[in-house]
Amino acid sequence: MKLPWKRTLRILPVILMAVGLGAAPAAARPATSDHTARTQAGWNDFSCKPSAAHPRPVVLVHGTFGNSVDNWLGLAPYLVQRGYCVYSLDYGQLPGVPFFHGLGPIEDSARQLEVYVDRVLEATGAAETDIVGHSQGGMMPRQYLKFHGGAAKVHTLVGLAPDNHGTTMGGLTELVRQFPGAEDAVDEHTPGLADQMAGSDFLRRLNEGGDTVPGVRYTVIATRYDQVVTPYTSQFLAGPDVRNVLLQDLCPADVSEHLAIGLADRIAFHEAANALDPDRATPTTCASALS
Template sequence: MLPLKLGSLRSLVCAGALVVAMTAGPGAVAAHAATTSGWNDFSCRPSVAHPRPVVLVHGTLGNGTDNWLGLAPYLVARGYCVFSLDYGQLDGVPVFYGLGPIAGSAQQLSDYVDQVLAATGTAKVDIVGHSQGGMMPRYYLKFLGGAAKVNALVGLAPDNHGTTLDGLTKLLPYFPGAAEALAGTLPQGLTDQVAGSAFLLKLNAGGDTVAGVHYTVVATSYDEVVTPYTSEFLTGTDVRNVLLQDLCPLDLSEHVAIGLTDRIAFHEAANALDPAHATATDCQSAVS
């Protein structure tokens, strides 16, 4: 099936896993961890065909499991060693992550990449991130030495140049219980993403990219969180900006679905990870 407006419904179904984790007690935590079977395997050794491990970086209010129930198995099935982390946790707020100061989250990513490199014996990783997870790694690349350890960064609907606070609050309906968990607070992980914030001004000063890293941005014109969607695109000498609707005009996925369920976006991410063997991405990619 193509990810049409049903993409929004499927996003809500995936988000339901968050509710289970929050309401089912300690047993839910074990189930939450068990769903990563096939990825986060630190005994995995990258193959000659796919010599770099892939680190998946979740978005705001997501976590390293639920955000990747679609893409992680997709990449594992194609022979990649795949890893994902939780970052940006707030005290007293379980499951809903990506809320802490983004500079601190970037340090968490840095530490995690070092763990992955040490475990796999590789020199570099590739990173695929959704929403904040596609933007935050740029801080790691630019200020924390990440450029020497990362080959490619693929952003799925990344808020590279920020969005409005109103746009960020549109995420809440996709994550039942999130508003209650935050209890009226306004975490820095949200305010850092507002266009014109001190964090974003620092991140984007002097150019969007750093040398030596291959950048891909996959955006959707139906993005209701990062607006305008064109603000997701990067400028640089090694950047590929992709609009889903140019690949498949029938794809109506919005901000959340592009990272959770959209196999057209997944196919384009896989192309970015292995450009030497890329194949055309079109509407048929939704079922391939």
């Protein structure tokens, strides 16, 4: 898509922010969203039946500019190998933008998640699912839980570097607001980004009256080296049944930033697995990188 120069200059801050908010590990190559490849690995296999040990299917929710494959090339096989039925969806698609999703209005994305969870529950026969999300994917499900009946269908929500209270992008979101027309350009062309800016109307509604809903367990796993969701403490939730985890408290040597915590960090993966099955949890340490 070609943009006129004046319009390109006007939304330059938006483009810079978009690069930072990306969660695609392979932005330089097309997503390998082939259904057969995933089902052969036991991932997105709708014939999978949850075991007695892991009775709830796990739905993985990608981040901004992510997709149902690239965001989960690390975590999906990790959970499949541990006996989970694992599924992932694409959401927040924009017309004419392939592979890079999570850009549409988050309200609409939450409804896509609602439909997908229903599909997973119907296929597996489970009464509830667990959700693990990265970045926007750790926050967006809260819209589903709070406003679209998800609390009755979700047992646990695990967020890897979720932007639960928005991001300042190290002050970049405030900079965007200083450029005439730039904030309007974000709203018009990438509403999913606008919704994630600290102080947005969407986040005000989402967090009004409390961060959590009854009946759901929440775990947030954050890294102090996050340069996308800033400050990193804005990721944490308050309320009953909440566990906020700083990765460096588990392994001081872990230097994962925003992308790595969701894409490749097996220490974060180990802690996410603990959150999904606390009865069988084992301590997460630096050695968990080898587990």
